[in-house]
Amino acid sequence: MITGLFEALFNGISIGAVLLIAALGLAIVFGLMGVINLAHGELMMLGAYTTFVVQNGFKILGGPLFEFYILFALVFAFLVTAAVGFILERGVIRYLYGRPLETLLATWGVSLILQQFVRSVNWVLVIGIALFCLLFFGAMWILSRRPDFQRIRNWVVAVMLPLSLGIAGATGAFLGQSFQLAVTQPWFGAQNLDVTAPSWLRGGLPIGSFQLPYARLFIIGLTIVCVVGIYVFLQLTPWGLRIRAVTQNRSMSACLGIPTEKVDALTFALGSGLAGVAGCAISLLGSVGPNTGQNYIVDTFMVVVVGGVGKLVGTIVAAMAIGTANYLIGSGTLALLLTPVKPLADIFTFFATTSMAKVLVFALIIAFLQVRPGGIFPQKGRTVDA
Amino acid sequence: MLQVSNLNVYYGESHILRDLDLGVPMGQMVCLIGRNGVGKTTLLKTIMGLIKPRTGTINFANQPITDLSPDKRAKLGIGYVPQGREIIPRLTVKENLLLGLEARRSRTNSQEIPEEIFALFPVLQSMLSRMGGDLSGGQQQQLAIARALMGRPQLLVLDEPTEGIQPSIILEIEAAVRRIIESTGISVLLVEQHLHFVRQADWYYAMQKGGIVASGATSELSQDVIQRFLAV
Numbered sequence: 001m002i003t004g005l006f007e008a009l010f011n012g013i014s015i016g017a018v019l020l021i022a023a024l025g026l027a028i029v030f031g032l033m034g035v036i037n038l039a040h041g042e043l044m045m046l047g048a049y050t051t052f053v054v055q056n057g058f059k060i061l062g063g064p065l066f067e068f069y070i071l072f073a074l075v076f077a078f079l080v081t082a083a084v085g086f087i088l089e090r091g092v093i094r095y096l097y098g099r100p101l102e103t104l105l106a107t108w109g110v111s112l113i114l115q116q117f118v119r120s121v122n123w124v125l126v127i128g129i130a131l132f133c134l135l136f137f138g139a140m141w142i143l144s145r146r147p148d149f150q151r152i153r154n155w156v157v158a159v160m161l162p163l164s165l166g167i168a169g170a171t172g173a174f175l176g177q178s179f180q181l182a183v184t185q186p187w188f189g190a191q192n193l194d195v196t197a198p199s200w201l202r203g204g205l206p207i208g209s210f211q212l213p214y215a216r217l218f219i220i221g222l223t224i225v226c227v228v229g230i231y232v233f234l235q236l237t238p239w240g241l242r243i244r245a246v247t248q249n250r251s252m253s254a255c256l257g258i259p260t261e262k263v264d265a266l267t268f269a270l271g272s273g274l275a276g277v278a279g280c281a282i283s284l285l286g287s288v289g290p291n292t293g294q295n296y297i298v299d300t301f302m303v304v305v306v307g308g309v310g311k312l313v314g315t316i317v318a319a320m321a322i323g324t325a326n327y328l329i330g331s332g333t334l335a336l337l338l339t340p341v342k343p344l345a346d347i348f349t350f351f352a353t354t355s356m357a358k359v360l361v362f363a364l365i366i367a368f369l370q371v372r373p374g375g376i377f378p379q380k381g382r383t384v385d386a
Numbered sequence: 387m388l389q390v391s392n393l394n395v396y397y398g399e400s401h402i403l404r405d406l407d408l409g410v411p412m413g414q415m416v417c418l419i420g421r422n423g424v425g426k427t428t429l430l431k432t433i434m435g436l437i438k439p440r441t442g443t444i445n446f447a448n449q450p451i452t453d454l455s456p457d458k459r460a461k462l463g464i465g466y467v468p469q470g471r472e473i474i475p476r477l478t479v480k481e482n483l484l485l486g487l488e489a490r491r492s493r494t495n496s497q498e499i500p501e502e503i504f505a506l507f508p509v510l511q512s513m514l515s516r517m518g519g520d521l522s523g524g525q526q527q528q529l530a531i532a533r534a535l536m537g538r539p540q541l542l543v544l545d546e547p548t549e550g551i552q553p554s555i556i557l558e559i560e561a562a563v564r565r566i567i568e569s570t571g572i573s574v575l576l577v578e579q580h581l582h583f584v585r586q587a588d589w590y591y592a593m594q595k596g597g598i599v600a601s602g603a604t605s606e607l608s609q610d611v612i613q614r615f616l617a618v
Contacts (some may be wrong), residue, residue: 245474245485252472255434257460257489257537 003208008333009324014216016323017223020316021281022296023303024226025274027315031304032247033267035093036100038107040300041293042114043272046084047077047279048288049118052193067198070280074222077276085272089265097264111297115290119190123183128172135164192289201284215284222281226274227316233270234312243267306365308375317376322361330357387412387573388433388464388541393442395425395432395596402428404596406442410541415567415574417584417604419615420593426577427469429593430545433575434466435459447540460489465539469546469577471530475519479510482518482529486536502569503532506562524555531559535566541573542566548580560586581616 022044029037051073058069088110096103117125139160143149149156176184201218204211234240245253246263254260282288282296303322307314328334332352338345351360372378388410395403402425410416418426431437433444435456444452451459460466474482483499504511507528513521521529527547534542544563548556560583567574578584585604592600592615600611 241477241481241484242488244477244481248474248476249472251436251456252468252474253485254456255436255460255466255468256485256533257457258485259457 003210004333006207007210008328008331010212010216011331012324012327013320014220014323015327016320017216017220018282018285019299019303019323020319021219021223021226022275022278023300023315023319024223024230025271025278026300027271027304027307027312028230028274029268029271030301031310031312031315032243033264033271034100034247034309035097035268036104036107037093037271038104038297039088039111039114039293040272040275041295041297042111043081043085043275043293044279044282044296045118045288045290045293046114047081047276048195048283048292049188049193049279050077050080050276051280051283052188052195052288055195067200070198070201070284074277074280077280078273079276081276081279082269082273085275086265086269088272089268093268094261094264111293115293118188118290120186121188122186124172124176127175127183128168131171132164132168135167136160139164188290190290192287194287195283197284219281219284222277226277227312230274231312239263239266302362302365306368306375308377308379310379311375311377314375314377321376322365325361325364326357329360330354387447388575389445390429390433391443391445393429393432393439393444395428395437395439397428402596403432403439406597408591408598410573410575411589412573413567413571414589415563415576415587417576417578417587417590418593419578419584419590421615424593425596426593427545430466430468430543430575430577433543434464457488460537461491463489463491463538463540465489465534465537465542467527467530467534467542467544467547469549471523471526473518473521473526473529473533475517477518478515479518479521479529480514482533483510483514483536486533489537489539499536503535506535506565507532507558524551524559527551527555527559528562531562539572541575544574544576544578546577546579548578548583556580556583579616581612584616 025043026037026040029035029040051070054073054076055069058066058072088107092106092110093103096106140156143152143156146152197215201215204213205217206212234244242253242258242263243266245256246258246260247267250260253263278296279288279292282292299322303319304315306322307316307318329348329351330353332349335345335348335352338348351357369375388408390406390408393403393406394401406429408416408418408429418429420426428437432439435451435454435458439452442452443450446459446462446464449462451462454462474485477485480499483503484497499514509525510529510532513525518526518529531542531544531547542563547559547563551559563574563576564586566572574587576583576587584590585607587604590601590604590607591598592611594615600615
């Protein structure tokens with residue numbers, strides 16, 4: 001009985017930790033900034049793919065270093081997705097602040113682009129994009145030094161855009177012609193990829209008849225590190241203070257001399273980077289594919305909304321509660337505990353599969369949000385309207 | 387110090403400020419008076435950069451600032467105390483004060499609040515760890531002025547600092563503003579309805595329908611002008 005309870009608790013926390021690490025970035029992007037980022041799942045997927053690339057790189061290096069590739073992969077996944085998030089904020093989202101519907105559609109589009117990107121990315125595509133960026137933004141940068149740049153800006157764009165596109169496209173076509181498959185073969189393709197966990201993450205810690213998988217323990221530890229790190233960053237550093245000020249009152253923060261655009265970009269990059277870390281973590285649990293992000297996006301939004309938008313504590317509690325509820329119902333533990341009460345036991349036996357448990361958890365969440373629309377820890381006071 | 391010339395501001399299609407000119411000389415306190423809805427707050431927001439003017443120029447310290455963003459203007463030395471105070475509610479009083487440091491041009495790594503702030507507003511000392519949103523109106527007003535002073539501004543822009551505040555605190559705020567001017571020699575642009583406070587200023591501008599209709603030394607502020615432009 002005790003081991004059974006312990007097992008249930010561990011598995012609940014372990015599912016909760018995955019939910020939490022996935023939702024943590026969104027708690028910042030959606031919770032603090034109020035941006036509905038539907039591409040958050042794809043940022044996680046990019047993190048998982050970065051892990052795969054780093055793993056392959058270390059396989060080539062070989063030797064004992066391979067055992068620690070996951071630590072490098074975490075850092076790389078954070079940096080890559082933070083960079084993608086930064087470009088996304090500068091390029092799309094900053095024009096859409098305060099317009100949730102447009103943000104929703106735009107980020108959904110971005111998520112589709114990213115999915116197709118990992119399916120079809122190859123050397124031709126990468127070289128083409130790099131060449132285009134170099135030509136177009138390079139030209140803009142050089143011309144922006146001219147004193148009359150503001151006046152000729154539209155002309156410059158009209159000339160440089162097709163020109164750079166043409167050169168990049170022609171180069172891509174030429175490369176494809178001359179090197180054939182070597183450059184046109186997709187890097188990843190549409191199929192799922194498997195990340196091999198280092199040997200110290202395989203197996204588990206035996207406790208009685210039951211085993212704690214090391215990969216799960218690693219994710220729980222990683223989640224704790226991320227939560228503590230975020231808390232310390234937001235509460236104790238100057239940039240954290242700026243983020244909290246800007247998210248509460250953007251115009252007044254600007255009047256105090258805070259560079260709000262930089263703060264917005266940094267906040268979004270931070271949230272995206274956390275999605276990358278989460279992607280790295282989920283790559284340890286199973287194979288990852290272009291659609292991996294889709295499986296997590298609903299869960300992450302659910303966690304943030306149930307916890308109370310804008311509250312980090314709420315996200316933590318909600319992730320743990322949903323994770324535990326999911327396991328207790330899905331594994332049939334609840335049905336087992338309720339055997340004395342026949343009708344209740346029957347109901348819970350009916351829901352005792354992973355997908356049916358999700359149905360019941362969703363129903364419970366809908367009921368909960370009817371009673372407390374603000375989530376577990378609703379925002380209080382005047383900030384709600386702002 | 388501050389020179390606004392030929393300013394025209396619109397909200398959509400409605401013309402709010404019409405060909406407005408105004409100047410704040412170095413080290414002086416200038417008061418802007420006028421009834422509700424004549425565009426006083428709009429003018430201050432335009433000076434801060436929260437609203438873009440359609441035409442006209444704003445110069446600060448002999449430098450055009452019309453195209454600068456609010457944070458750049460704050461960094462140049464304009465301290466803003468807005469109407470409604472705009473204290474960040476979910477930050478502590480200390481954190482609100484530390485935000486004031488952002489406007490300083492030289493980076494300071496010190497996380498200490500200078501003594502002179504508490505000398506001006508002793509009430510803040512005992513409240514450092516309280517949430518800004520939990521303070522009373524008068525305390526928030528003092529905090530807002532203290533926050534602006536943390537950035538060592540050259541021009542302090544105050545928008546109705548005594549609005550909705552009990553009389554004893556009004557006197558405290560008045561005395562504090564006077565002491566700030568005496569000790570630091572900065573310029574002040576004040577929007578005010580409270581006659582006693584208006585008389586502290588060196589110069590006044592009276593606004594009506596989005597334009598300046600009268601100005602002069604406050605020592606010559608006649609009963610007639612007061613009747614026409616102050617809602618008492």
